[in-house]
Amino acid sequence: MSQEELPRRLGVLDATFIVVGIVIGSGIFLLPNLIARDLPSPVAIFAVWAVSGVLSYFGALAYAELGAMIPATGGQYVYIREAYGRLAAFVCGWTFTLAVLSGGIAWLSVTFSLYLGQFIPLTPVAAKAVSLSIVALLSAVNYVGVLEGAWVQRTFTALKIAGLAILIGSAFLIPRAAAPPAAAITAPFSLASFGVAMSACLMAYNGWSYVSFVAGEVKEPQRNLLRALSLGMALVGVLYLSANAAYLRILTIPEIAASQRVGADLAIRTMGPLGGTFISLTVLASITGAINGCILTAARIPFAQARDGLFFAPFGRVHPRFRTPSLAIVIGGLWTAVLILTGSYETLFTYSILAAWIFYTMSVAAVWVLRRKMPDAPRPYRMWGYPWTLALFVAVSVWYMVNALVTQPGPSLAALAIVGTGVAAYSFWK
Numbered sequence: 001m002s003q004e005e006l007p008r009r010l011g012v013l014d015a016t017f018i019v020v021g022i023v024i025g026s027g028i029f030l031l032p033n034l035i036a037r038d039l040p041s042p043v044a045i046f047a048v049w050a051v052s053g054v055l056s057y058f059g060a061l062a063y064a065e066l067g068a069m070i071p072a073t074g075g076q077y078v079y080i081r082e083a084y085g086r087l088a089a090f091v092c093g094w095t096f097t098l099a100v101l102s103g104g105i106a107w108l109s110v111t112f113s114l115y116l117g118q119f120i121p122l123t124p125v126a127a128k129a130v131s132l133s134i135v136a137l138l139s140a141v142n143y144v145g146v147l148e149g150a151w152v153q154r155t156f157t158a159l160k161i162a163g164l165a166i167l168i169g170s171a172f173l174i175p176r177a178a179a180p181p182a183a184a185i186t187a188p189f190s191l192a193s194f195g196v197a198m199s200a201c202l203m204a205y206n207g208w209s210y211v212s213f214v215a216g217e218v219k220e221p222q223r224n225l226l227r228a229l230s231l232g233m234a235l236v237g238v239l240y241l242s243a244n245a246a247y248l249r250i251l252t253i254p255e256i257a258a259s260q261r262v263g264a265d266l267a268i269r270t271m272g273p274l275g276g277t278f279i280s281l282t283v284l285a286s287i288t289g290a291i292n293g294c295i296l297t298a299a300r301i302p303f304a305q306a307r308d309g310l311f312f313a314p315f316g317r318v319h320p321r322f323r324t325p326s327l328a329i330v331i332g333g334l335w336t337a338v339l340i341l342t343g344s345y346e347t348l349f350t351y352s353i354l355a356a357w358i359f360y361t362m363s364v365a366a367v368w369v370l371r372r373k374m375p376d377a378p379r380p381y382r383m384w385g386y387p388w389t390l391a392l393f394v395a396v397s398v399w400y401m402v403n404a405l406v407t408q409p410g411p412s413l414a415a416l417a418i419v420g421t422g423v424a425a426y427s428f429w430k
Contacts, residue, residue: 004318005073005216005318006073006146006216006217006300006303006325008216008217008218008219009147009150009217009219010214010217010219011219012218012220012223012228014150014154015214015225015227015228015232016231016235017150017157017158018210018214018228018232019207019208019211019228019229019232020157020232020235020236021156021290021292022207022208022211022289022293022294022297023204023206023207023232023236024160024236024239024286024289024290025108025289025290026108026287026290027200027206028164028204028243028263029261029262029264029283030263031203032045032262033257033259033262034200035048035197035200035201036254036256038194038196038197039189039193039194039197041253044189045244045248045253046244046245048194048197048198049201049240050237052198052201053201053205053236053237053241055392055397056202057234058364058389058390058393059209059393060229060230060232061229061389062367062389062393063075063076063208063225063229063363064225064229064230064381064383065379065381065382065383066363067212067221067225067226068221068223068225068226068379068380069377069378070082071218071221071222071225072215072216073213073215073216073217073304074093074300074301074304074305074307075209076092076209076212076213076359076360077089077096077213077304077305079366080092080359080362080366082366082370083362083363083366083369083370083373084369086426087423089310090305090310090422090426090429091419091423091426092362093302093304093305093310094422094425094426095356095359095418095419095422096298096356096359097298097302097332098335099348099351099352099355100348100352100355100356101294101298101301101332102332102336102345102348103345103352104206104294105135105291105298106131106336106339106340106345106348107345108287108290108291109131109336109340110131110340112130112131112134112287113127113128113130113131114127115280115283115287118276118280119277119280128340128341131340132340132341134288134291135291135333135336135337135340136333136337138288139295139332139333142299142324142329143319143322143326143329144322145323145324146217146296146323149292149295149296152288152292153289153292153293153296155289156285156286156289156292157289159282159285160282160286160289161235161239163278163279163281163282163285164239164282165239166278167243167246167267167278167282168239168242168246170266170267170275171246171249171250171266171270173270174250174270191403192406195399196403196407196408199354199408202353202400203353204240205236205240206353207290207293207294208229208232209360209363210293210294210297211228211297212225213298213301214297216300217300222381223380226381243263246266247266250266250269251265251269261279263279263282264276266279267279298332299324299328299329302315302325302328302331302332303315303316306328310429315327315331347414351415352415352418354401354412354415355416357400357401358415360397361394361401364390364394364397365390365394367383367386367390368387
């Protein structure tokens with residue numbers, strides 16, 4: 001093993017596919033039912049998806065400035081370290097490594113086995129074996145090389161975009177007479193319910209920040225990070241809004257709210273019996289791309305922490321042949337396997353979105369902090385609309401987190417507890 005840096009091998013297309021591939025997992029096929037239960041009308045549903053998308057995009061613009069200024073492996077962890085110090089950085093790395101990313105990968109792998117079960121009958125033991133196998137296989141691919149991981153990412157991201165485009169198109173190609181009448185208002189609108197629905201939307205948009213973890217491996221990051229984040233989030237936003245338009249054209253809001261698999265219901269309605277098979281294949285491709293992207297990026301956090309002396313030193317080593325953070329990938333895969341086998345991923349994934357959003361907000365605010373701490377540092381790109389876009393992101397994020405504490409106190413307090421364990425772990429580490 002060597003102490004060399006990870007080589008810059010990822011182009012703008014690779015980075016864009018990381019953004020799209022991670023963000024679009026299974027959420028757009030499953031989560032619309034949660035949103036329809038809380039919001040009364042198509043206008044409100046489109047509004048929450050649009051607001052969440054714009055909020056995420058403003059966050060991405062902040063990350064683009066930070067990534068161009070500090071194009072280092074670890075991304076978000078590094079920004080928080082420079083802005084707020086080692087304690088905050090350690091807790092960020094702790095939270096994402098042990099809960100947010102690992103819990104998300106485990107949840108996706110279990111969802112993968114559920115959809116595969118529609119083609120191959122699986123016993124509970126076999127389903128867990130499938131979940132473990134997909135994590136092991138994709139971990140092995142990323143162990144061998146970042147270019148191999150990027151190739152898998154390009155392939156499955158392209159498949160998911162094509163599948164989602166076909167699903168959307170099918171809804172608009174059937175005769176308009178087959179579409180249901182406009183849905184009536186089912187519940188009064190409130191900001192509290194908008195905030196609850198927004199939690200589901202932000203979960204569907206979650207992952208746009210992960211490309212920052214591989215900033216140290218992106219070619220010309222001063223330009224390509226901005227391009228990747230802008231192109232990726234624009235494409236995701238268009239696909240998400242189009243998918244919701246497709247759902248609302250074919251299904252009523254009560255039907256969406258009652259459905260556990262909205263995407264499958266739409267596909268069956270528009271494509272017949274083969275629609276269920278088509279959507280299951282699309283979701284399998286989508287989940288595979290999301291898992292691969294998460295594995296590719298997740299290992300870079302403990303790698304960067306180890307380089308700072310905030311994690312076990314072997315995690316900061318580069319494989320002499322494959323030039324990857326090999327030990328971090330292996331241990332990350334083993335920890336994910338533990339979560340799958342114990343079922344504890346469900347708790348972590350449910351609670352992790354608020355914990356993650358705490359650090360997204362801190363990272364975006366780091367643009368303001370670092371402009372004051374490091375005014376003379378080179379900034380090849382400056383956040384568009386600053387300071388208004390930054391202030392809007394922080395204000396809406398704070399409202400969202402406070403609303404979550406009020407309307408969902410159990411999960412919210414659990415999320416804060418996860419962050420609290422990181423503070424305790426830092427004290428022990430010191």
